[in-house]
């Protein structure tokens with residue numbers, strides 16, 4: 001995709017986890033698309049992404065799930 005900042009092609013989307021809020025109202029958003037551009041080295045969120053983060057921020061109590069799942073690590077070979 002085209003970079004919003006320098007206008008060159010080659011920007012890629014990386015999925016990142018962002019933490020929002022503070023104190024007792026801290027929560028995480030997974031799979032946030034962060035655009036990173038190898039030409040200018042910038043990383044940024046698109047306007048649509050920011051809008052969605054704002055929506056999640058307003059309704060996070062309804063939208064978040066508390067995950068407490070047992071996690072095992074696979075140690076064998078393929």
Ligand SMILES: [Zn+2]
Pocket residue numbers: 003004005006007008037038039040041042
């Ligand atoms: Zn760029």
